[in-house]
Amino acid sequence: MTHCSDNEKDEQSDDDGAQRLQENLKKTSKGGKHVSFPPDGQIVSGFAEHKNADRKDESCLTLTEVTAAYQQSCSRHQVQPRPHILQQLQQGVCVGGSVKCLDLKGERLDHRSCEALEVVLKSLHFDFINLQAAQLEENGAASLLDMISYYESTTHLDISDNSSMGTSGWRALAHLIKQSVCLSRLDVCNVPMVDYPALALSKALLTSRLTVLHLHNAQLSGMPLYTLVGALKVNRALRELHLTNNLLNSYQDALQLGDLLRYNTTLRTLELSRNAVADAGLEELCDGLRRQTAGLKLLLLRNNQITAKGMVHLAKTLPLLKVLQVLDLAENVLGDEGVQDLRTPLMVNCSLLQLGLAQTNITCEGAVALAEVLAENCHIQRLDLSQNPVRVGGLMALSLALRINCSLDSLDLDQVPPEEQDQFLMETQTRLRSEIRQCCLANARRLSRLPTDPSEADGAR
Template identity: 80%
Template sequence: MTHCSDNDEQSDDGAENPNKNQKKRSKGGKHVSFPPDEQIVSGFAEHRNTDRKVDSCLTLTEVMVAYQQSCSRHQVQPRAHILQQLQQGACVGGSVKCLDLKGERLDHRSCEALEVVLKSLHFDFINLQAAQLEENGASSLLDMILYYESTTHLDISDNSSMGTSCWRALAHLIKQSVRLSRLDVCNIPVVDYPAQSLSKALLTSQLRVLHLHNAQLSGMPLYTLVGALKSNKTLQELHLTNNLLNSYQDALQLGDLLRYNSTLLTLELSNNSVADAGLEELCDGLRWQTRGLKVLMLKNNQITANGMVHLAKALPALKVLQVLDLGENLLGNEGIQVIREPLMMNCSVLQLSLAQASITCEGAVALAEFLAESRQIQRLDLRQNEVKVGGLMALCLALRINRSLASLDLDYVPPSEQDELLMETQTRLQAEIIQRNASHPPLATDTSEMLPTEADGQADSTTTA
C-alpha cells in the first residue's frame, strides 16, 4: 500500500518498507489503523473497493455509536455537530452527501477519532474549511481520506497553518486518489514548497475541478502550476480568482497554458489585473483552442476598450468558446463598437456577460445590431448599465428578429424621463423584454459553468436565467 511518509521521495517511490507484522503506521506520534496485512493482497485500489462494500452495510446509527467509542479510546469529546450530521443524514449504499467540519478545531486526537467515520461512509463532500488543522492531525486525516477514498469533493480552504507534512499528505492524496474529483484550496498562500508539491501531484492526478482563489499565485507559483498543467489530461476546471494575476508574466503563462492544454474546459480569472496587454496574451492562446476551453471568466480585470481590439481579432476564429464574461470592466460604448462585427462573425459564443461595463444607449444599439444577426447567442447580460429608452427600443426590435436568445438580462429601472410619453415607452419596452424572456424555455447548454444570474449587490432585475 502506498501512503504518505515523512520522506517525500520515499513516499513517492514506495522505497520505505515498514515492518510487515506492524498493524499501525506511525508518523511523528500519529497513527492510522489499517487491516491485517493478510487482507491486503489484491492491490491498494481493489482493497479499498472491497472495504467500502463491507462497511456500507453499517447504518448511520451504528457509525455514530462507533464514532463515540472511537472518541472514548482517543480520550476526546465527540463533536456534537458530527453526531448531529450522522443522526440526521441520509445514507444510500454507504454514501452520504456531506461531512461538514467547517470551523471545527481538529487537533491530532480528534482527527484520529474520525477514522471510523471515514472508513464506514463515503461522502460526496468533506468540508474542512477553517478547521484549524494542526500539522500531525491534518496529515493523518488526509492519509485516511486517501486510504478509504472517503470523498469526491474536498474543501481544505482557510487553513493557513498547514505545514510541510500536511502539504505532502495533500499532494499524495491528489496524486493517488481515484475518487477525488474536486479540490478547494482557497485563502491559503500556495507558494514555494506548496506550489511545487501541488504542481508535481497534478502531473498524474484524477482531479477534474481545482479552486485556488486568493492563493498568491502570481509569478513563480503560477509558472510552476502552468508547467504541470500543460501536460495534464484530466483537469477540466481551473478557478484562479483574486490572485493578483498581472498583465505581463502571469497572462503570458496563462496564454501558454491555452496554447498547449486542450483538456481544460473552464478558466476562471475574475478579480485579477489581466488588463489589456494580458488579454492580448490570452487571445493568442485562445486561437489554438480547436477543442477544449468553453468558459472564460474575465470579470473585473481592468480591461478597457483598447483590449477589445485584441478580442476582436480572436472572436471570428474561435470555434469552442461558449461562455465569455467581461463584466465589471471599463469597456464603454467604444469597446462594444470594436467587437460588434467580430461577434457577428463568431459561431461559438452562447453566453456573453457585459454587466457593469459602462454601456449606455449607444452601446446597446450596437449590441442590438449583433443580436439581429446572431443565430446562436442564448444569453446576453447587460445589468448595471445605463440603458434607457433609445437602447431599449433597439434591443426590442432586435428581439423580434432574433430566434436564439433565451434571456436578455437588464435591470428594472423606474422611468426617470420627465416626458410622459417617454416614461410610458420605457415601461412598455421593459415589459416586452420581460415577457420575451418568460416565453423562452430555460437555457440548455453542456458548459460546466453558467454566467451569474444576479450581478453582485443587485437583487432586482428583469430576469433570472
C-alpha cells in the same frame, strides 16, 4: 492509522514527477528532495491491512452504528465527540454507504480529534467533506488527509482557510491528489500557495485525476503560477481551473496563462475574475485562445481592469473561435467604444452562447450596437447588460432586434432607474422591457421544442 507502505511506494513517483515538472519548466535540478511521510505515530493510528475489504464490511453499518463507533473512538482518543458531527450522523441519509456531506467547517480539529474520525471515514463515503477553517495543524492535517486518501472517503474536498498544515500536511494532500481514484474536486482557497505548497500541488497534478480545482485568493502570482502552469501543460484530466483574486498581472502571469491555453486542450473552464489581467494581458490570452480548436468553453474575466483598448485584441480573436461558449467581461470599463469594436466580430462568431457585459459603462449607443449583433447572430442565447445605464433608445433597438432574433432566451436589464422623472419615459421603458422579456420567453419556448439530436432534426425536415 499509518499507511507508510503506500507512501513509500509513492516516493519514487514523487521523484519522477519532480523530474518531469522541472523538465517541463526547463529548469535544471540542483539536488533531489527527499520526500517521506512522518513516523507511524504521527500520522494515523490503527493500520488496516485490507482497505477494500474493510470498506465492504463497514458499508453495511447503519448511521446509528457509525455514530456509536465514533463515540467509542472519541473515548479511546480522550476527546469529546463533536455535537455537530453527531447531529450530522443522526440526521443523515445513507444510501449504500454513501452520505451527502460531512461538514466540519470551523470545527477546530486537533490531532486527536482527527484520529477519532477514522471510524467515520472508514465506514462511509461522502459526496463532500468540508474542512474549511478547521484550523488544522501539521500532524492533524496529515492524519486526516491520509485517512481520506486511504479510504477513498470523498469526491469533493474543501480544505480552504487552513494555513498551518505544514510540510507533512501538504505532503499528505499531494499524496491524496495523486492517488485518489474518486476525488474529482478540490478547493484550496485563502491559503498561500508559495514555495513548498506550490511545488507539491504542481507535482501532484502531473498524474492527478482531479477535474475541478478552486484556488481563489492563493497568492499565485509569479513563480507559483509558473510552476502550476508547467504541470497543467501536460495534465489531461483537469476540466475547470478557478483562479479568482490572485493578483494575476498583465505581464508575466498573463504570459503564462496564454501559454497554458496554447498547450492544454482539456480545460473547459478558466476563471480569472478579480485579477489585473488588463489590456496587455488580454492580448496574451487571445494569442492562446486562437489555438483552442477543441477545448476551452468558459472564460471568465470579470473585474480585470480591461478597457476598450483590450477589445481590439478580442475583436481579432472572436471570428476564429470555434469552441468558446461563455465569455464574461463584466465589471470592466469597456464603454460604448469597446462594444463598437466587438460588433462585427460578434456577428460572425458561431460558438458564443453567453456574453456577460454587466457594469461595463454601456449606454444606449452600445446597446444599439448589440442590437445590430442580435439581428445578425443566431447563436447567442444569453446577454447580461445589467447595471448599465441603457435607456429608451437602447431598449427600443433591442426590442426591434428581438423581433427577428430566434436564439436569445435571456436578456438581463436593470429596472427603470429611480432617478427617471419623466412619466412618459418611465412608462415607455417599462413597456419595452416587457416586450423584450416576452420575445425572450418565446425564443425559450421555441428552443425547448427543438430536437437536441441532430438526427432528429434531419428526420423532422
